Amino acid sequence: MIDTNVKYGILGLARSGIAAAYKIKDMGGNAFLSDLLPAEKIEAAEALKRDFECEFGEHSDKLLECDVWIVSPGIPLNAPIITKGKQAGIRMISEIEFGWQIKAADSKVIAITGSNGKSTTASLIYHILKSMNKKCILAGNIGDAFCSFPIHKTGIEYIVLEISSFQLDLITSFSPHIAVLLNLSPDHLNRYKGFADYCNSKMRIFRYQTVKDFAVLYLDSEEIVRRADNLKAWKLYFSKEATNAPAYLDGKFIHLGEYQMSIYDVPIKGPHNHLNA
Numbered sequence: 117m118i119d120t121n122v123k124y125g126i127l128g129l130a131r132s133g134i135a136a137a138y139k140i141k142d143m144g145g146n147a148f149l150s151d152l153l154p155a156e157k158i159e160a161a162e163a164l165k166r167d168f169e170c171e172f173g174e175h176s177d178k179l180l181e182c183d184v185w186i187v188s189p190g191i192p193l194n195a196p197i198i199t200k201g202k203q204a205g206i207r208m209i210s211e212i213e214f215g216w217q218i219k220a221a222d223s224k225v226i227a228i229t230g231s232n233g234k235s236t237t238a239s240l241i242y243h244i245l246k247s248m249n250k251k252c253i254l255a256g257n258i259g260d261a262f263c264s265f266p267i268h269k270t271g272i273e274y275i276v277l278e279i280s281s282f283q284l285d286l287i288t289s290f291s292p293h294i295a296v297l298l299n300l301s302p303d304h305l306n307r308y309k310g311f312a313d314y315c316n317s318k319m320r321i322f323r324y325q326t327v328k329d330f331a332v333l334y335l336d337s338e339e340i341v342r343r344a345d346n347l348k349a350w351k352l353y354f355s356k357e358a359t360n361a362p363a364y365l366d367g368k369f370i371h372l373g374e375y376q377m378s379i380y381d382v383p384i385k386g387p388h389n390h391l392n393a
Contacts, residue, residue, distance in 0.1 A: 118145045118218060125150060125179045127197065128188020129158050132211035135261035136186045137168060143268060148182055150175050180204050186214050189282035192307055210286040212279060215262035217289065220270045229279040229321050230298025237298060238278040245274050252276060257283065281317040291324040295349065296332040300339045315339050325349035335361050
């Protein structure tokens with residue numbers, strides 16, 4: 117549940133911001149919506165005007181009257197409004213963090229990030245769970261926003277999330293039961309101080325995990341391995357080179373412990389997809 121005494125500011129009215137706003141409203145909370153784009157550039161503007169207090173074309177000082185900001189992943193953290201909010205002591209979170217805070221306790225979260233292969237891997241996991249008749253959803257950076265689902269209600273067994281580095285930058289407690297980091301390569305460097313800063317952002321997916329959780333990591337990445345020493349979660353590595361890894365790709369076979377599968381039994385083709393599998 118949410119604290120109905122808290123006023124939320126929604127910065128950015130793309131799908132995740134709108135989903136968070138309606139979730140807050142549905143749960144009896146209060147949200148103020150703000151976007152730099154003019155109303156005519158936002159498809160849902162008229163409906164939002166009817167349902168919320170909104171502003172378009174600016175991020176005004178009205179936002180400073182809010183207790184918590186839910187910030188769109190598309191807004192750089194060095195934007196002037198973010199700097200002003202930090203100076204005012206405003207708490208800032210991502211929609212992923214907000215979803216985590218309100219989700220029902222019986223739902224387990226499986227979160228996937230990486231520079232490449234996130235969508236394929238998240239979709240594969242979701243497909244496997246669905247084929248096992250598990251009640252699950254696929255959300256985050258793929259498909260619909262996390263908060264667009266009834267995640268505050270019991271009954272969803274697994275929540276599969278594709279997560280970007282931007283969504284991880286403003287987490288404060290997000291702790292997936294299983295977190296997967298597929299790989300790291302230079303990306304989004306216009307938003308980060310450098311590659312090391314980007315890598316550290318990706319590693320935040322493990323930050324709030326406990327010893328009861330699992331961290332799945334790519335053993336062939338030096339950047340990942342050298343940052344993994346202090347993780348609290350149980351570490352499980354996969355590799356395309358090291359046959360001593362719990363899971364590895366060896367020529368025409370995918371090995372997982374004592375089990376193996378031919379790559380020809382995997383519907384998706386290509387070494388990168390076999391590694392994701």
